[in-house]
Amino acid sequence: MNNKEIKKKYLLKVKELITHNKAYYDKSDPLISDKEYDQLKIEIIDLENKYNFLKNKKSPSVNVGYKPSKSFEKFSHKVPMLSLSNAFYKDDLINFEKKIFNYLNKRIKIEYSVEPKIDGVSASLTYKNKRLIFGASRGDGNTGELITENLKTIKDIPIKIKNSDFPDDIEIRGEVFIKKKDFLKINDLFANARNAASGSLRQKDPNETKKIPLNFIAYTFGYIKNNSHKNQSDFLLNLKRWGFKVNKNNKILSDIDELLKYHEKFERKRFNLEYDVDGLVYKVNDLKLQNRLGFTSNAPRWAIAHKFSADNAETRILNIDIQVGRTGALTPVAKVSPVNIGGVVVSNATLHNEEEIIRKDIRIGDIVKIERAGDVIPHVIKVDKDKRNKDSKKFIFPTNCPSCGSETVKEYNEITKKYDAVRRCTNESYGCEKIAIEKIKHFISKEALNIEGFGKKVVEKFWELSLIRKPQDVFALNYNYISNLDGWGELSINNLKNSIENSKIISLQRFIYSLGIRHIGIENAKIISDNIKSISNFIKIIDTNNFEKFLNIDGIGVTQIKSLKNFFSNKLNVATVNELNTILKIESSNFNKNGILKNKTFMFTGKLNGISRAEAKSLIEKNSGSTISSVNKSLDFLVIGDKPTKKKVDQAKNFGIKIITLIELEKLLYKAN
Numbered sequence: 001m002n003n004k005e006i007k008k009k010y011l012l013k014v015k016e017l018i019t020h021n022k023a024y025y026d027k028s029d030p031l032i033s034d035k036e037y038d039q040l041k042i043e044i045i046d047l048e049n050k051y052n053f054l055k056n057k058k059s060p061s062v063n064v065g066y067k068p069s070k071s072f073e074k075f076s077h078k079v080p081m082l083s084l085s086n087a088f089y090k091d092d093l094i095n096f097e098k099k100i101f102n103y104l105n106k107r108i109k110i111e112y113s114v115e116p117k118i119d120g121v122s123a124s125l126t127y128k129n130k131r132l133i134f135g136a137s138r139g140d141g142n143t144g145e146l147i148t149e150n151l152k153t154i155k156d157i158p159i160k161i162k163n164s165d166f167p168d169d170i171e172i173r174g175e176v177f178i179k180k181k182d183f184l185k186i187n188d189l190f191a192n193a194r195n196a197a198s199g200s201l202r203q204k205d206p207n208e209t210k211k212i213p214l215n216f217i218a219y220t221f222g223y224i225k226n227n228s229h230k231n232q233s234d235f236l237l238n239l240k241r242w243g244f245k246v247n248k249n250n251k252i253l254s255d256i257d258e259l260l261k262y263h264e265k266f267e268r269k270r271f272n273l274e275y276d277v278d279g280l281v282y283k284v285n286d287l288k289l290q291n292r293l294g295f296t297s298n299a300p301r302w303a304i305a306h307k308f309s310a311d312n313a314e315t316r317i318l319n320i321d322i323q324v325g326r327t328g329a330l331t332p333v334a335k336v337s338p339v340n341i342g343g344v345v346v347s348n349a350t351l352h353n354e355e356e357i358i359r360k361d362i363r364i365g366d367i368v369k370i371e372r373a374g375d376v377i378p379h380v381i382k383v384d385k386d387k388r389n390k391d392s393k394k395f396i397f398p399t400n401c402p403s404c405g406s407e408t409v410k411e412y413n414e415i416t417k418k419y420d421a422v423r424r425c426t427n428e429s430y431g432c433e434k435i436a437i438e439k440i441k442h443f444i445s446k447e448a449l450n451i452e453g454f455g456k457k458v459v460e461k462f463w464e465l466s467l468i469r470k471p472q473d474v475f476a477l478n479y480n481y482i483s484n485l486d487g488w489g490e491l492s493i494n495n496l497k498n499s500i501e502n503s504k505i506i507s508l509q510r511f512i513y514s515l516g517i518r519h520i521g522i523e524n525a526k527i528i529s530d531n532i533k534s535i536s537n538f539i540k541i542i543d544t545n546n547f548e549k550f551l552n553i554d555g556i557g558v559t560q561i562k563s564l565k566n567f568f569s570n571k572l573n574v575a576t577v578n579e580l581n582t583i584l585k586i587e588s589s590n591f592n593k594n595g596i597l598k599n600k601t602f603m604f605t606g607k608l609n610g611i612s613r614a615e616a617k618s619l620i621e622k623n624s625g626s627t628i629s630s631v632n633k634s635l636d637f638l639v640i641g642d643k644p645t646k647k648k649v650d651q652a653k654n655f656g657i658k659i660i661t662l663i664e665l666e667k668l669l670y671k672a673n
């Protein structure tokens with residue numbers, strides 16, 4: 001080998017290492033075992049030792065330990081660190097405001113704090129008595145990693161605050177990022193600036209963190225003891241006075257047209273900024289309003305991220321694959337000639353469903369325009385029919401499942417009175433290999449069992465080796481067998497055992513979600529869990545097939561009931577729940593345990609003045625009450641607004657249920673607070 005070839009071989013290995021860093025940091029889904037990773041690093045360092053000319057400042061031998069330690073202490077966020085919903089078009093913004101108006105039950109002029117959305121990683125800083133005592137990463141939003149010492153190395157983060165008006169107990173949040181010019185110096189080690197920031201922040205040794213120049217911009221608080229701020233913008237001004245960096249481009253704007261104008265201007269300007277920005281964040285400026293609006297399960301109702309326009313590129317469709325999802329849905333995916341879109345190499349694009357293919361007349365061999373917006377999966381926006389090969393044929397969508405060969409159907413939707421656009425495999429449950437694998441992936445996923453180190457690739461591997469067939473098999477792995485597999489050393493097996501063991505204590509809500517029942521997502525699992533409280537109640541309902549009981553729960557409708565019945569009509573699923581119940585410790589829902597409205601149920605009829613049903617419902621829930629959707633014996637209060645339904649009032653009278661007005665409800669709540 002001559003020097004050129006040696007260098008090529010070396011760079012290939014470095015590139016591979018970077019790919020693995022990326023898989024590990026970004027996706028928490030390592031492609032190789034720890035052992036293989038270490039081996040790769042050793043090979044790189046060996047090459048450098050052998051050929052001196054390969055040595056360089058950026059080499060992994062200098063920057064030891066790119067792979068972060070798994071041994072950071074956990075940090076439980078007092079207030080969850082949620083994400084933001086995305087908007088791309090004007091309609092999304094109109095919709096965002098409309099939801100706010102609906103929730104508040106009136107149209108008002110809303111003032112927004114407009115802030116650039118820096119593409120870095122968020123961090124949480126807890127100050128007590130004017131001193132930084134904890135610094136943590138976001139983690140899964142509820143639990144992060146304690147990285148105080150690493151954060152302290154960032155010069156923008158004050159360790160001690162002098163101002164007399166700095167709150168005694170406050171948690172400040174912001175973005176850790178690396179400037180574009182600094183990233184250029186290390187860009188062969190990380191895929192992008194965001195990864196570099198995240199990787200550096202999670203180094204075990206703070207001296208390693210110090211090596212990469214990180215920055216911090218503050219933008220919100222998790223909580224403040226005795227908060228006296230009226231607006232988000234006042235808080236930002238104070239942050240600056242207290243010595244934090246805040247964004248110079250923050251603005252206060254008022255209506256959607258103004259937001260759009262600023263967005264357009266800023267989008268052009270963003271290339272001249274020192275750091276990567278992927279959009280603007282609009283936050284309702286009034287903190288009281290923010291408080292009223294609250295959160296959905298994963299994002300605030302009072303803020304939205306308006307992303308910059310998507311990047312697109314032209315490429316050719318090489319093939320169309322049909323993927324089978326957890327719920328049996330057949331999703332066509334275009335395999336395309338790899339193309340770089342905004343810094344990411346894209347080789348797959350979703351085609352959504354059969355109808356989309358027919359509507360756009362998408363064919364194998366076509367030249368198409370592909371769009372990639374934010375984290376959304378790339379999709380085909382247009383076919384260039386002029387460039388189409390004359391003898392190309394229409395794509396015929398399969399009518400049988402490509403995984404198990406079963407018949408597929410498009411379901412009829414009773415509510416919309418239309419057939420579904422999506423075709424589904426009818427082979428329920430674990431009969432279809434692809435569905436079964438996807439179900440297990442869902443079971444171990446972050447929002448469900450959250451088993452660290454048990455990524456999707458591992459599920460596929462273990463399935464291939466017949467080590468797992470059902471979710472419960474995760475708890476009876478043959479470790480002897482696994483230890484003989486390539487890449488599974490003692491350390492990685494112990495890690496896996498530990499994380500599986502740790503996942504055994506689980507909330508009822510997560511457990512219900514983990515089963516992967518169609519139409520029972522995180523939000524519905526939460527509603528059900530808050531209502532039935534314990535796993536034994538859940539099993540009782542399954543055993544008596546009494547899912548109609550859930551019809552009483554606000555938010556659960558016939559679609560969910562039908563899906564639950566269908567799921568549990570399969571004895572395998574019933575057995576899975578029972579078996580899992582003996583393996584796991586499923587914790588009862590302790591949602592709002594001891595509020596003043598404890599065990600009290602409410603129902604509304606008529607128009608409520610000055611408050612939306614959604615807000616009234618959440619006020620009741622905040623005080624441990626619950627709302628139901630029909631008048632029956634279990635109802636305690638019927639709350640009447642304008643023009644109540646006579647039938648409901650009569651029924652309530654018959655049952656001797658208390659009938660109260662909105663003002664009386666407010667009095668009850670007032671007593672509560």
Ligand code: IVH
Nearest residue numbers: 082083084115116117118121122219281300
């Ligand atoms: S507010 C629940 N403000 O965007 C409120 N976030 O998708 C969320 N981000 O994890 C935080 N700039 O990493 C907020 N000015 C800004 C932001 C910002 C960037 C990031 C942050 C967060 C993510 C949410």
